[in-house]
Amino acid sequence: GAVVSQHPSWVICKSGTSVKIECRSLDFQATTMFWYRQFPKQSLMLMATSNEGSKATYEQGVEKDKFLINHASLTLSTLTVTSAHPEDSSFYICSARDMGNSGNTIYFGEGSWLTVV
Amino acid sequence: GQQLNQSPQSMFIQEGEDVSMNCTSSSIFNTWLWYKQDPGEGPVLLIALYKAGELTSNGRLTAQFGITRKDSFLNISASIPSDVGIYFCAGQKGRNNDMRFGAGTRLTVKP
Numbered sequence: 001g002a003v004v005s006q007h008p009s010w011v012i013c014k015s016g017t018s019v020k021i022e023c024r025s026l027d028f029q030a031t032t033m034f035w036y037r038q039f040p041k042q043s044l045m046l047m048a049t050s051n052e053g054s055k056a057t058y059e060q061g062v063e064k065d066k067f068l069i070n071h072a073s074l075t076l077s078t079l080t081v082t083s084a085h086p087e088d089s090s091f092y093i094c095s096a097r098d099m100g101n102s103g104n105t106i107y108f109g110e111g112s113w114l115t116v117v
Numbered sequence: 118g119q120q121l122n123q124s125p126q127s128m129f130i131q132e133g134e135d136v137s138m139n140c141t142s143s144s145i146f147n148t149w150l151w152y153k154q155d156p157g158e159g160p161v162l163l164i165a166l167y168k169a170g171e172l173t174s175n176g177r178l179t180a181q182f183g184i185t186r187k188d189s190f191l192n193i194s195a196s197i198p199s200d201v202g203i204y205f206c207a208g209q210k211g212r213n214n215d216m217r218f219g220a221g222t223r224l225t226v227k228p
Contacts, residue, residue: 043218044218046216091157104214105162106150106207107162
């Protein structure tokens with residue numbers, strides 16, 4: 001199946017700093033990517049929809065200035081957590097929509113663990 | 118966004134038993150997807166369903182897109198220990214293919 005890669009897999013950063021997470025579709029083009037946050041033993045919570053070449057669409061309650069999303073190419077979207085605080089520590093997952101032969105299917109990245117100390 | 122109603126929340130079964138889980142909604146969906154998530158990893162697509170009534174198998178897994186387009190089920194036959202994980206259903210609807218997730222079914226298989 002199609003492959004979506006996230007980097008880094010895990011990151012530890014100091015409180016107040018910013019950290020960037022990348023999401024790449026490796027073998028298909030994705031005009032739309034999605035960013036999720038997942039707390040332990042809970043389902044995925046959609047944070048925002050990343051649209052190639054335009055602004056991201058954020059879900060209600062998600063701070064746009066804190067979670068910056070950039071979708072500069074058809075294979076890359078980035079999530080930057082700005083001025084990170086310990087409560088931002090979480091598992092962040094991206095997904096990408098494959099509009100090609102797969103028939104409009106969503107594939108997920110491996111996830112990125114963020115720990116803010 | 119609004120979640121799908123996925124049940125059961127958790128299952129504890131003996132190796133070799135069959136498993137069934139389902140997702141329902143009050144809305145109509147264009148696509149149903151089933152994913153499995155292992156701890157600390159991203160969800161992996163198991164089965165994708167694109168037509169109402171569609172029945173699709175992937176090894177020991179079978180999933181169906183409900184006729185009403187408001188539900189889907191996933192069956193796992195002859196479970197094995199590596200089936201342990203969280204299974205999520207997801208539905209896509211509308212012109213923008215808005216996606217909604219179930220809360221997940223946590224499966225434990227006892228050897």
